[in-house]
Amino acid sequence: MFFIKLKHITFALLLTEKVKELSKYNIDIYGLEDKQYDYDMESGDAFFEEMEQDLIEHGQFKTHVTLNKSATMIQLRFHTEGSVTLACDRTLEPFEEPIDSDERIILKFGDHNEELTEEIEIISRNTNRINVARYVFDFIALSLPVKKLHPSLRTEEDEFDLEDDEEEGTLVYTSGETEEGEEGEEEEKIDPRWEALKNLKK
Template sequence: MKSLRKYTIPFSGLKLGKHRFDFDVDDSFFEAFEYSLVKKAKLACNVELDKQETMLILNFEIDGWIGLTCDRCLTDYEHPIHIREQQIAKFSAEEVDEDDEIITLGKNDHEIDITGLIYEYVTVAVPFIASCSGDGSADKCNKEMLDKLNALSGSDDDKNEATDPRWDALKNIK
C-alpha cells in the first residue's frame, strides 16, 4: 500500500480557493486491490480541490482506458473511460458516522486519501457486459473465435434434441 501513498492530497497548507492535482493511474494502482475487476489501465486523474472554511469540494476528471476481456469473443481490448464525479469532505470536531456522499474530516486531519474514491469510480464505470465493439454488434469481434464458439454450441443443441420420453408425456397433458 506504500505505492498508493502518492494518491493523498495534503490540504492543511493550502490557501482557500481552487487547487489542481494530477495523478497517473496505471496497472500498479489496481494490483494493490486483490479482487479488482480492472487489471490493466492507463488513466489520467485530474482533481480540482476547492478549499473552503468548513469543507473541501473535490471534482474528479478521470480519462483514459482500462483493459477488459470481450464477453463475446474473449479478446482483450482497451475500453475508453470518461468519468466526472464530485465528492464533498466536511470538517467536523465531533466524530460522525461515515456517509457515502460526504466524507468527514477531523480537526487533526491534514490530508485526504483519494485512493478509494478513484478505485470506486473506475470500478463502477466498468460495463456490465464487456464488448470490444462499443455499439453491441459483433462486427469488431474476433470472427475465428466466434465461429469456434458457434460450432461448439451447435453440437450441444444436437444432444438436447433427444428429449426424455417422460417430458414428452407431460406435453400431451395440454
C-alpha cells in the same frame, strides 16, 4: 540462508513500491487556505494491483483533481481519462475500454469519520492528509459498462437495449402531464369536419 534474505529484501522492495504507488494520491490538507487547488495524477498497472480488487488488471489513465476548500468542507472533483483492459462476458477475450469519468466527492469537517452518502463524507477536523486513490478507482469502476462486451459485439447488443428502452419508456416512464400535452396537441390537429361529426354523434 542467502535465499531467505533475498526473499525478505524482495518483499520489502514490493512493499516500498506499493507505498510509493499509492502515495501519489496523498493530498496534504493541513494548513491549506480556503481556495481552489489543482492536482494531476497518472498511473498504470501498478495502481490496479495495489487496490486489492479483481475487476481490472491492466490500464493507463490520468486524473485531474480539483480541490475547493472552505471553512466547513472540501469539495473534490475528479476528471479521469484513459483506458483499461477488460474480459468480454461472452467470449472472455480481452479488449480495451476507454475511460472518461467526471465525478465529485464532498468531505465535510466534523468530530468523527463517517460516510453519509455516496457523494458526502464526514472527516475529522484534525485530519492532516487524505488519500484519494480509492475515490479514483471507484469512479473508474462506476464508469465501466455493466455488460462487458467486446466492441465487435456491441451493435447487436445496442439494438436489444434500444428495444428494451422503448418498451420501458412507453409503459413505465410516461407521465400524466406528457399524456395530457400529447392529447392537447392531437386535438389541435383534428380536422374541423371530424370535430363536427363527433358532436353529431354525441
